[in-house]
Amino acid sequence: MDIEVLRRAPLFATLDDEAFRLLTDELTEVDLSRGASVFREGDQGDQLYFIVSGKVKLGRTSPDGRESLLAILGPGELFGEMALFDPSPRTATATAVSETRLAGLKNESLNGLLRTRPEVSTQLLQALARRLRRTNDSLSDLVFSDVPGRVAKALLDLADRFGRPATDGVLVAHELTQEELAQLVGASRETVNKALAEFVQRGWLRLEARAVVILDMQRLRQRSR
Amino acid sequence: MDIEVLRRAPLFATLDDEAFRLLTDELTEVDLSRGASVFREGDQGDQLYFIVSGKVKLGRTSPDGRESLLAILGPGELFGEMALFDPSPRTATATAVSETRLAGLKNESLNGLLRTRPEVSTQLLQALARRLRRTNDSLSDLVFSDVPGRVAKALLDLADRFGRPATDGVLVAHELTQEELAQLVGASRETVNKALAEFVQRGWLRLEARAVVILDMQRLRQRSR
DNA sequence: TTTCCGCTGCCAAGTACGTCACAGAACGTT
């Protein structure tokens, strides 16, 4: 397993090499192809996961079958920790958005780590606090912004986390279909498509297969406020 | 100060009486009347707060001045902890909804506590995980449910946490104006008013001043799905 | 290649909700 990503993860940053090696022995490798789920709403959960490579979407299903995405996570991020601290079934489904490699850490292993290395809990608290802040942001966006605004925000956020400089702008290989993007911003596919078309028409974006190139960050950022 | 609420708070449950007494010495008492703020968006934060009595709303303001509420918190709950773990300015404004008494705990005191009592961090992780779950719930509700559904959900949630049995139902003294209730569910005051009127007309509710009496939990619960 | 299916783009129609506008009730202050 490629442990480089893990070694750099803030959660393990305080560990010395020896402790880190012991820990990696306890990790389980999980490989997923696009569309495969790690766990589903209602499952019993006793593991948290690190994303080594690829992307994962966390989603929920409404009683009548519609879907909504809580977050898109990438390399170095962790998820599935809630079921450990607040013990109850999983409240979201985790699905691979692309070819994805995860490292699973069992509840007991984590508890062992927390016992011998209490500093690690600080990192966990930070990770949770950051996630809560992001979720609060999404909540406000949903109330304050219209769909084009939310799409702009989502693209900028994805660009921050997954963007790479390209010849004429920033390439954001988000790997999401417009349907998934719509579920992420809480709107219909149709409306998101229109918003994207408008951005393209204004010269702010170029669309590619499951990716966009942001040509005018400035304007897009203004539209997102 | 009335320390009973604090003694029962899960965060301090594992402390022996001696440790608890030392801790309470480090708490600062804060009293607020309705409408007064503990901290505001953008402030520098170095304290977290327990609610001893009363209620607090956590809200955000949009660039154009509209407001949205992230949560209503009551006795025994804590807030303002995010600024400590994820150090950056406060991302929400905390305002008293009624006469409120708080106990403030400084960052350094908390760190001291975490150093001597690492078990406390588990409780903090739990509290954060629960909050994150609730926020995720709000997020899904906003996407999945219409306004009447969200109003029903909000009332049931408030009933769970602040409801007291009455002669003909459950009295929920939420202390919120309809404007605030609207900000909580992410809708306009008028629409919320109409939803409430409909519930009353169907015999599910009775309205009182900044309170409701839930007459038919069943139906209300059905409407909220 | 050909076929198929998922994804994209777009039009038309319906609707839930926001905005505006106003009036009455309740509450606190002098």
Add this chain to the structure above:
DNA sequence: AACGTTCTGTGACGTACTTGGCAGCGGAAA
């Protein structure tokens, strides 16, 4: 009691969005 202010209730109207439907496109599978 008189007054202003804040809160509640309700109707009319416009619109941003959803729903539904359909056609073209491209990549994967046969």
